[in-house]
Each structure stands twice: as C-alpha cells, then as structure tokens.
Amino acid sequence: MDETFYHILPNGVKIVHRATETEVAYVGVMVGAGTRDEHEEENGLAHYIEHCVFKGAATRGKTTQHLHSRDIINRIEDIGGEINAYTTKEETVFYAATPTGHFTRTLRLLADIVLRPTFPKKETDKEVEVILDEIDSYQDSPSELIYDDFENLVFAGHSLAMPILGTRKSLRHISRSARYANEWMAHTYRPERIVVFSQGKLSPKTVFQAVAREFDDEAFAYLAPQAAERIGWQEHEPVHPYPTALYRKHTHQMHVMLGRRAYPIGHEKQLALYLLNNILGGGAMSSRLNMALREQKGLVYTIESQYTPLSDTGYWSIYFAADSADKEQCMDLIRKQLEQLRERPLTASQLQRALTRLHGQMAISAENRENNALAMGKLMLYHNQAPTWQETFRHIEELTANQLWDTAQEMYDPDKLFVLSYE
Numbered sequence: 001m002d003e004t005f006y007h008i009l010p011n012g013v014k015i016v017h018r019a020t021e022t023e024v025a026y027v028g029v030m031v032g033a034g035t036r037d038e039h040e041e042e043n044g045l046a047h048y049i050e051h052c053v054f055k056g057a058a059t060r061g062k063t064t065q066h067l068h069s070r071d072i073i074n075r076i077e078d079i080g081g082e083i084n085a086y087t088t089k090e091e092t093v094f095y096a097a098t099p100t101g102h103f104t105r106t107l108r109l110l111a112d113i114v115l116r117p118t119f120p121k122k123e124t125d126k127e128v129e130v131i132l133d134e135i136d137s138y139q140d141s142p143s144e145l146i147y148d149d150f151e152n153l154v155f156a157g158h159s160l161a162m163p164i165l166g167t168r169k170s171l172r173h174i175s176r177s178a179r180y181a182n183e184w185m186a187h188t189y190r191p192e193r194i195v196v197f198s199q200g201k202l203s204p205k206t207v208f209q210a211v212a213r214e215f216d217d218e219a220f221a222y223l224a225p226q227a228a229e230r231i232g233w234q235e236h237e238p239v240h241p242y243p244t245a246l247y248r249k250h251t252h253q254m255h256v257m258l259g260r261r262a263y264p265i266g267h268e269k270q271l272a273l274y275l276l277n278n279i280l281g282g283g284a285m286s287s288r289l290n291m292a293l294r295e296q297k298g299l300v301y302t303i304e305s306q307y308t309p310l311s312d313t314g315y316w317s318i319y320f321a322a323d324s325a326d327k328e329q330c331m332d333l334i335r336k337q338l339e340q341l342r343e344r345p346l347t348a349s350q351l352q353r354a355l356t357r358l359h360g361q362m363a364i365s366a367e368n369r370e371n372n373a374l375a376m377g378k379l380m381l382y383h384n385q386a387p388t389w390q391e392t393f394r395h396i397e398e399l400t401a402n403q404l405w406d407t408a409q410e411m412y413d414p415d416k417l418f419v420l421s422y423e
Helices: 045-055 069-077 100-115 121-139 142-154 168-174 178-188 204-214 270-281 288-295 324-343 348-365 369-383 389-397 401-411
Strands: 003-008 014-019 024-031 056-058 066-068 082-087 092-099 194-200 244-247 254-261 303-309 314-322 418-422
Touching: 003 204, 014 204, 014 369, 024 100, 024 369, 045 069, 045 082, 045 092, 045 100, 045 121, 045 168, 045 178, 056 069, 056 100, 066 069, 069 082, 069 100, 092 100, 092 369, 100 194, 100 204, 121 142, 121 168, 142 244, 142 254, 142 314, 142 418, 168 178, 194 369, 254 324, 270 288, 270 303, 270 314, 270 324, 270 348, 270 389, 270 401, 288 303, 288 314, 288 324, 314 324, 324 401, 348 389, 348 401
Parallel strands: 014 194, 244 418
Antiparallel strands: 003 014, 024 092, 024 194, 056 066, 082 092, 254 314, 254 418, 303 314
C-alpha cells in the first residue's frame, strides 16, 4: 500500500512524498500565491508569472548558466517527461511527470524556474500575446466565462472577484518591466508558502535531501524583508434580495449560474456539503439535477453543481444552459430539488446509495496519479498533511442524515442565492 511521508525544512518549505510502486515520478512546487494576492492594477500577474518563468531561468552552482525557453523544454522532453503549470485564485503550481531515475534533474529544473526566473523581455512580450489570445478565446466560451463573472458577483469588491487571466489593460501594464514580476515574487514566493510534493518509487530520504539542497536559505536570496499580507475575506450577508445579474451575450442558448458563498477549507461542514453536492449535481448521470432536468424533461444538455472551498471562504454553484423559453421551468425544478434536500433528512437507503456511489467515484479518480499528486500538494499547503482518499472517505462515512439535513437547510435556502444569466 502507498505510504505518505512528511517533512518541513527549517526555513518553512513543506515537503510531502507518497511512495508508490510506479516507475513514473510526479514532482511539483505549489506556491500559496494567486489572483487574490494581486492589486487591481496588477490583475493577472500570478498567471503571467506562471507562463513567463518558462521563458528563461538562471541555474545554481559555481558557474551560473542562463536557460532559454528551449533549454527548459529540452531538459524535460529529452528524458520523455512532461512539464506543466496552472494558476488559481489562491495558488500557482508547477509540476512535471518524469521517469523516477530523473527525479533529481527534474526537481532542480523546477527550482530554477520557480526561484530564479529571468523574464527575458523579448520572450515575455511574445508570451503576453499568447495570454491575450487566451483571454479572447475565454470570451468566446460562455460556459467558461460565466464562472469568472459569477465569482465577480459573489465576491464583489474583493480581490477574489478578479479574473485569473487579468485584463488587456493590466497585462500591458505588468509586462512593461520584469520589475513588477520580481517584486511580487519577492513578497509572495516565500518558503512558508511553498509545498514541494512528489509521488513515485523513491525513498523519502532521497526526496527530502534533494528538496533540502534545492530549496535551502540561499535559494531564497531574492526575498523582500517582509511578506505580502494576504487580503482576508470578511464574511457579510449581501443586501436582500440577493444580487442577480443579466448580461446580454447574444448566445445561442441562455447560460445560468446560481449559488452562494459556502464553507472554507477545513470547516467542520466541508465534507457534508461535498457529499450533498455529489447527490445534487455531481458528476454522475443519476444526480438529482441531471435526472430532473435532462433525463425526465429534456430541458438541458448540461447541468452540474460544484462546491469550491477556499482558504477562508468558498462557494457552491449550479450551472446549466438551456433555451431562453425554458429558463423559468429549469429554475423551478432546481428550486424543487433544493427544497427536497431541505425538507427532510435522507432515508437510510438514500444515504447508503450516495455513499456507495461516491466511494466508487473516489476509487476511480484515485487511479489518476497526476491528480493525486496535485491534490496531495494542496492538502499539505493548508492542512500540513495529505490523507489518502480512503482516509477521507472514512470521515464521510461517519456523516449522519441529520448532519446532511442541517447543512442543506443552511446552504440550500432558495431565497439566498446569487443568480447570473447570459442571454
């Protein structure tokens, strides 16, 4: 059975390693810095950095070498590996898959690009054009764009409302000079905000020693004297009625999102809402929303619900796309499903069926080693531990129908929903 090992370096860098029998190693660096750590004029900076660190970096050693973008790609692809990165509202993540025999080489490359990027102007200017194209393609995809606009509605007035990609104006501003990226990283890419995660047929001693070499105090010589303080979320109830918004997008279908703010990571009701969300509109075709709106009525092609916990807040949402003439019928059916979960506790058989389904989904999902490694890094970032899916499921199994009912009554109040529509 896979075993998980933990270590924290004296400077605060956290390490989590899961020893497996596979010959492929996953290794990554997760930084607790994302869109919410930006100011309005620098919106998109975290995502810009995620892209541009691959354009050039300095190596460490007696003789400093400068890696160009092609060097960075070749160091991974020449050994058959893959490297990737992504940005969220709260994290920036860089990771790679590599044969286990090249783990040290891969970790060193990740340390170079994360801790010693050079941001060559000619290359970063080209990358800005790539990001601008990404923004344009996003604008052409209402099913994706609506999530940004919904977060803007739910977290209005806070940095959590800003889009991850930034805007044309902010990108033009932050790309003028590497100074903006370097200064932001000096305040946010700090050892206490970093998790190095790995998974593969490697001894924990090998992993811990390699990370200690690459992420020692000298590696953080770029740090500013003080860390940037994250802008915390101050919970408050919206004015009544809850905000709604209608945007004219001239799309073929109407796109709608509804939901509300919810529990943060680590909240005592987080797992209850996670299970409820799976029952309501999780990935299964047999979810209540899919059965009520698609299978029984044929009103939608896609309907799903999501629960997104963040470090100090969160939200849950329902998304669907339908013909404009069917919007109100869809909304009525959704409200009916929410009310059913609020009216009475699940029966013993309903709860057992939900648990059995979730157990299978979690077991199948766990076969994706890449997703496992990424989830492990995030758990370590916020909890200082990374339980396996089996350990998490055991806690879910302990939930009672009354606990779920209590959570549904609080979260699924139909009078306390934000609603956003594209027409």
